[in-house]
Amino acid sequence: MKIFLVIVMALFVSGLAAQGQPSSAPTGNAEKGKTLFVERACWQCHGLSAQGGGIAGPRLAGRVPAWPAFSRYVRRPTEEMIPYTPKSLPDNELADIYAWLRSIPPPPAISSIPQLNRK
Amino acid sequence: MAIDPNTSVGRRGFLKGAAAGAAGAAALTVPGVAPIDAEAQAQSAQQARPVAITPEQAARNLAAETAPLPDEVDVQTVDNPGSDFMVDVLKQLDFEYIAANPASSFRGLHESFINYGGNKAPEWLTCCHEQASVNIANGYYAVAGKPMAVLTFAPSGLHHAMMGIFGAFSGHTPSYILVANIADGKERRPQFDWGAHSVVDPADMVRDMVKWDDTPGSLQHFAESAVRAYKMAMTEPRGPVVLVVDASLQENPVPDRSKLHIPKLTLTTPPAGDAGAVAEVARLLVAAENPLIIAGDVARNEEGMRLLVELAETLQAPVQGGGRGMPNQHPLSGGGNVRTADVILALNEDGLFGRLNRYRDQQVRSSTPLIKPDTKVLSISSYDLYMKGNYQNVERFQEVTMSIAADPQATLPGLIEACKKLITADRRRVMDERGKRLATASAEALERARLECTYGWDSSPITLQRLALEVYDVIRDKDWASVGGGGGRLWNVDKFYRTMGSVNGGGVGGSMSIAIGAALAHRKQGRLCVRFQPDGDMLYVNSALWTATHHRIPMLFVMQNNRAYHQEVMHLQRMANRRQRGMALAHAGLPGSSITDPNIDFAMMARSMGAYAEGPISNPKDLRPALLRAVERVQKGEVALLDTLTQPR
Numbered sequence: 001m002k003i004f005l006v007i008v009m010a011l012f013v014s015g016l017a018a019q020g021q022p023s024s025a026p027t028g029n030a031e032k033g034k035t036l037f038v039e040r041a042c043w044q045c046h047g048l049s050a051q052g053g054g055i056a057g058p059r060l061a062g063r064v065p066a067w068p069a070f071s072r073y074v075r076r077p078t079e080e081m082i083p084y085t086p087k088s089l090p091d092n093e094l095a096d097i098y099a100w101l102r103s104i105p106p107p108p109a110i111s112s113i114p115q116l117n118r119k
Numbered sequence: 120m121a122i123d124p125n126t127s128v129g130r131r132g133f134l135k136g137a138a139a140g141a142a143g144a145a146a147l148t149v150p151g152v153a154p155i156d157a158e159a160q161a162q163s164a165q166q167a168r169p170v171a172i173t174p175e176q177a178a179r180n181l182a183a184e185t186a187p188l189p190d191e192v193d194v195q196t197v198d199n200p201g202s203d204f205m206v207d208v209l210k211q212l213d214f215e216y217i218a219a220n221p222a223s224s225f226r227g228l229h230e231s232f233i234n235y236g237g238n239k240a241p242e243w244l245t246c247c248h249e250q251a252s253v254n255i256a257n258g259y260y261a262v263a264g265k266p267m268a269v270l271t272f273a274p275s276g277l278h279h280a281m282m283g284i285f286g287a288f289s290g291h292t293p294s295y296i297l298v299a300n301i302a303d304g305k306e307r308r309p310q311f312d313w314g315a316h317s318v319v320d321p322a323d324m325v326r327d328m329v330k331w332d333d334t335p336g337s338l339q340h341f342a343e344s345a346v347r348a349y350k351m352a353m354t355e356p357r358g359p360v361v362l363v364v365d366a367s368l369q370e371n372p373v374p375d376r377s378k379l380h381i382p383k384l385t386l387t388t389p390p391a392g393d394a395g396a397v398a399e400v401a402r403l404l405v406a407a408e409n410p411l412i413i414a415g416d417v418a419r420n421e422e423g424m425r426l427l428v429e430l431a432e433t434l435q436a437p438v439q440g441g442g443r444g445m446p447n448q449h450p451l452s453g454g455g456n457v458r459t460a461d462v463i464l465a466l467n468e469d470g471l472f473g474r475l476n477r478y479r480d481q482q483v484r485s486s487t488p489l490i491k492p493d494t495k496v497l498s499i500s501s502y503d504l505y506m507k508g509n510y511q512n513v514e515r516f517q518e519v520t521m522s523i524a525a526d527p528q529a530t531l532p533g534l535i536e537a538c539k540k541l542i543t544a545d546r547r548r549v550m551d552e553r554g555k556r557l558a559t560a561s562a563e564a565l566e567r568a569r570l571e572c573t574y575g576w577d578s579s580p581i582t583l584q585r586l587a588l589e590v591y592d593v594i595r596d597k598d599w600a601s602v603g604g605g606g607g608r609l610w611n612v613d614k615f616y617r618t619m620g621s622v623n624g625g626g627v628g629g630s631m632s633i634a635i636g637a638a639l640a641h642r643k644q645g646r647l648c649v650r651f652q653p654d655g656d657m658l659y660v661n662s663a664l665w666t667a668t669h670h671r672i673p674m675l676f677v678m679q680n681n682r683a684y685h686q687e688v689m690h691l692q693r694m695a696n697r698r699q700r701g702m703a704l705a706h707a708g709l710p711g712s713s714i715t716d717p718n719i720d721f722a723m724m725a726r727s728m729g730a731y732a733e734g735p736i737s738n739p740k741d742l743r744p745a746l747l748r749a750v751e752r753v754q755k756g757e758v759a760l761l762d763t764l765t766q767p768r
Contacts, residue, residue: 041692044685044767051575051582053768056689061574080479082692087699107573115592116569 025067026095033100036093040084050101057081061104070098201338202231202369204379208345209268211381214241214295216259216639217268218252220279221245224272224299224316227369241268244639244670247662249276251632253283253359255663256294258602258636261619264420266352267636272299273321273363281325286629287359288328289512290621291416291502293352294359298322301366302334322361327509330358338368339379346382354387355526356501391533392499392525400464400497400521401537404434405546407462407495409553411455413474414440415467415500417527421615426531427466433538435554440468443620447612448565450558457489465498465519466527472514482697486515495520499527499534568608580764581739583679589742590649590677593750597647602637602674603630604651616641627684628659631676635667638674647753648674652760654714654721655684661724667758668729675753676760677746678721680735685767687712725760734762 037043037050045057052059064070071094074084084094110116172180187193205228209217221229232243246252249271256267271280277298287294301307301317318324322332331351335341341364348360373379392400404410412431418424427444428451431437437455438445444466445452457463457475465471475496478486490496496519503524506513523530542550575582587606601610601618612618619637634650641648657678667674688709718735725732731752733745742763749759 044689044692047575047578047582047766047768048580049575049578049582051578051584052571053583053766056768059571059574077481079477082689082696083481084696085699088696108576110569110573113573113576115588116572118592118595 025098026091028092028095028097028099030096030099030103032093033096033098033103036097037100040089040093040097042097045081050104051107060101062106064098064101067098197370197372199373199376200227200231200369201371201373202227203235204338204373204376205341205345205364205369206231206236208342208381210236210240212268212345212349212384214266214268215263216244217241217270218244218246218255218636219270220247220249220252220276222272222276222299222316223311224276224301224366225270225297225364225369227366228270228297228299228364231369244666246666248660249279250281250283250629251635251660251663251666253280253294253296254286254629254632254660255636255639255666256296257283257287257290257292257629258619258633258638259640260292260294260636261633262600262602262616262637262640266293266295266349269294269296270299270364271296272316273318274324275315277321277324282626283629283632284325284359284361285328285510286626286633288507288510291356291358293357295349295352296329296359296361298361298363299366299369300334300363303365303367306367316366321363325359325361327507328359329361330505332361332363334363335365335368338373341368342379342381346384349384350386355389355529356505358505389501389526389529390504390524392523392530394533396521396523397530397533398537400499400523401534401541403462403495403497403521404436404464405538405541407436407460408549409455409460410434410436410462410464411457411460412436412438412440413457413463413465413468413471414438414442414444414527415465415469416442416444416620417466417531418442418444418615419528423528423531424615426528426535430531430535430538432554433535433542435550435557436464437557439474440466441470441621442467443615443618446614447608447610448561450561451554452561453564453608454557454560457494458491460490460494462495462497463490465496465500467500467502468498469500469502469512470514471496471498471519472517475517476515480693497521497523499523499525499530501526565608572609575766577739578766579737579739580681580766581737581742582766583768585739586677586679586742586763586765587651589739589746590651593743593746594647594649597750597754598645600637600641600646600648602634602641602648602650604679616646627653627656630656632660632663632666634674634676635663635672638667639670639672642672647750650674650676652676652678654678654680654682654719657721658714658719662728664725664730664758664760665728671756672758673753673756674758675749676725676730676758678734678760678762679765680721680762681765681767682714682718683709683767684712684714688767721762722760725758725762730758730760732760732762734760735764736761737764 038048045053046060047053050060074094077083217232232238232241244255246255252269252271256269259267269280271277280296284294284296298321300321301312307313307317322334326332331348333344333348335344344362348362352358352360414427417427424444424446427438428446428449431445431451435451437451439453439455447453468474475488475490476486477489498519498521501524503522572584572588576585588609591606591610600616603619605618631652638648691709691712722732722734731749733749736742736745745761749761752759
């Protein structure tokens with residue numbers, strides 16, 4: 001009948017997406033960020049590899065917005081995302097998560113996955 | 120068993136005596152029942168020792184219980200019970216199956232189905248819970264296109280059945296529910312039937328969520344109401360019906376069979392939209408620059424799907440919506456945008472407000488329109504023809520420009536014809552150009568879906584995208600059908616029967632049984648049925664799995680086991696974030712929503728009920744070989760379950 005959680009974050013992932021070097025991103029620890037991504041429950045919507053899902057958070061791997069847009073959205077999401085205030089997620093932890101997101105290696109090529117190439 | 124005049128021999132004493140007798144008869148064995156060990160037998164005998172009474176009391180008891188009764192009440196056999204006639208009525212309605220958990224209130228009807236009816240058409244499906252009975256019927260209808268009968272009793276059985284009935288109500292599913300009751304107080308057995316099997320008005324419990332109900336007072340009344348109930352259930356918009364079946368009516372003899380008549384069933388033709396209104400809809404659609412079709416459950420069958428495709432292709436208009444009707448890889452499927460549409464045609468769409476408005480579940484909940492102020496919204500829906508107040512299965516009220524209360528599938532031929540008459544050569548050029556753009560966008564969307572699958576490809580727990588793709592890869596060359604859960608855009612839903620449509624109210628706990636009913640309906644075509652099975656859902660009425668194995672309903676369950684009621688985990692996380700506390704709750708294992716400690720061995724559970732099962736499987740590389748083994752079993756006619764550990768979303 002009704003899909004309970006239809007979370008549209010197209011603005012977040014398309015309009016603001018900029019994979020270039022962030023202008024004012026604080027230095028973060030990617031290793032810590034990977035752990036925090038799980039501990040702060042980000043993965044529950046975005047997936048363990050930030051791959052996104054069908055009805056919850058969109059993919060972040062490979063299309064992390066620039067830091068200003070990223071941090072602004074996390075603090076005050078304009079769509080359905082759960083807000084994370086500095087009290088909930090301090091700036092240094094957010095920076096760690098950001099560093100990890102930007103460090104995620106690219107996925108395997110479509111051509112390397114037989115299941116995606118059958119006609 | 121002989122009555123011992125030296126003991127108290129009420130029913131309770133009889134049962135105790137039976138236990139004692141079993142203890143003293145160690146040599147006797149019952150097929151399928153293991154012998155009791157000696158110590159347990161001794162304890163049982165000790166506990167079952169009857170209370171001694173005086174010889175005088177025993178003599179009085181014996182005299183009272185063996186005294187002859189008047190002939191008019193000492194009737195011990197019946198040749199033509201009313202329930203035989205009831206079976207005749209239900210056979211005429213062409214039920215293939217009847218699903219039930221046994222109960223004494225319908226012992227008469229049960230016996231008639233088996234011995235008089237030969238347990239064929241309908242064949243009895245043994246269910247272990249009434250919610251499973253109704254949901255199996257709901258799922259069966261989604262594929263077979265006709266109702267399955269369900270038999271239960273008042274009050275408890277009907278209580279159990281209620282969630283399934285609610286699902287049928289919400290999903291416009293015509294499940295046909297017979298509720299046994301013992302109306303006449305003098306016919307009720309003391310200690311058993313008062314309260315436990317008797318309700319003044321059983322249908323009242325579910326009247327707010329059934330289309331029609333009746334409590335026949337005679338066999339002729341039963342015949343007429345049984346036919347009427349079927350007709351009502353199948354009239355658009357369809358929905359569940361309840362017929363209360365009195366126990367005495369079942370067990371008493373038919374006074375004169377020649378005076379009973381079973382009416383002929385004539386189904387009601389679904390209503391097509393008013394011709395003038397349909398012509399206006401056609402005019403607006405043909406003139407539109409960016410038309411959009413939002414399709415709920417439009418199609419009832421393959422013909423409905425063909426008609427929806429024909430309308431879309433006639434207009435070169437994109438089709439969105441979660442209902443069953445549009446092949447998902449058609450170039451016009453899934454495209455378009457409500458923000459840019461100038462004319463939107465909604466067909467049986469009961470979630471229109473949610474589709475046309477942006478809603479935010481933040482501390483202050485808000486919604487704002489997504490559509491332009493001058494967008495024309497046209498609705499053709501049979502749901503406007505029937506509505507009930509108590510269960511609010513409607514969203515907020517959506518303003519529309521035109522509303523036609525009609526069945527979309529029945530209206531489509533007229534609408535298509537009206538559109539074709541209005542399309543000039545100029546409009547055809549515009550539409551063809553639009554179609555090319557939409558086809559390009561569709562191809563790009565399909566390519567994006569392939570790319571999305573690659574992210575997290577090797578993650579453990581397994582991503583839902585990879586799980587879906589791996590399953591599709593082993594079934595794609597077979598005649599497959601999804602009986603719950605889907606694979607998304609990469610699964611080529613090219614036929615009506617590939618998916619299920621909406622058959623429940625969205626509640627947790629019913630979908631496993633729904634899948635089993637659907638797989639039963641697919642069985643005669645030999646289709647390979649796959650069900651993506653959430654762990655939380657399976658924990659409600661998992662005994663339905665036994666019904667599947669017992670009745671040899673081949674199907675594959677692939678679990679989406681995230682070891683949580685994950686939707687609730689996310690709700691709790693939302694609350695915690697909003698209140699800025701307890702941020703690690705979800706990760707730590709949320710009290711009330713996590714299903715861990717201990718982890719449940721679903722494969723063991725499935726094996727205990729006779730299914731082939733493997734798991735838990737958490738490494739995605741182990742998926743394909745396990746799927747191949749499981750599919751091989753299913754194709755041999757077995758039920759197979761793979762317990763796959765997946766990410767939540």
